[in-house]
Amino acid sequence: MCICINCNHITKCNTYHLIESQHKQPHLTRSPLFIPKYPVVHVNISNNCTYNQIDWDLVECLSFVEKPNSWNLDAN
Template sequence: MCICINCRHIHNCNTYYFIKKQHNKSLIDEKMSFNPTSTIINVNINKKKQLVFIDWDLIECLSFVEKPGNWIN
């Protein structure tokens, strides 16, 4: 699971914006103002019959500041 959903920086983070783009979420092309440090993104590739599913998750970030549920706003 992506740790971004409980981070204070979710609404202006370049890395979270990148991950959302990889999930093919339709986004307004805007500049994010926060560049986190030392991030690790985990990419899982799963195949079911002829379909390939790719899941992107941020699993480590030194800029993470916990704020549970911040993604809801």
Template sequence: MCICVNCRHVHNCVTYQLIKKQHNHRQNLNIIKNSFIPKKTLININISYVNQNTYYDWDLIECLSFVEIPGQWIFYR
């Protein structure tokens, strides 16, 4: 599970936006103002094969800029 969902910076983090893009989520057409660039992130990519299809699951598992606020993603605009 991506730790971003409980991070204070989830709303303007460039790494979270990258992970969303890799998960093929709808992209926000607005440019993020005050983009936040986190320090020393570690992304884990799990690869699975189902019925000759390849699936990738991207998760941020470590970030020195992480500031926990449980449920912060709920308030995402």
């Protein structure tokens, strides 16, 4: 699971912006300026008979600052 959803920097983070792109999701920010320190992204590839699935998860980051539910802009 991506830790970004509970990080205070999610709306301005360029690594999360990349993950949004890989998941073909709309971006929270058009031009993120925050560059996190030492993010670790796991790319999980699974396949079955009909298609391949790729999942990108940021699992470690020295810049992580916990703020639960940060991805939910309506709740902030």
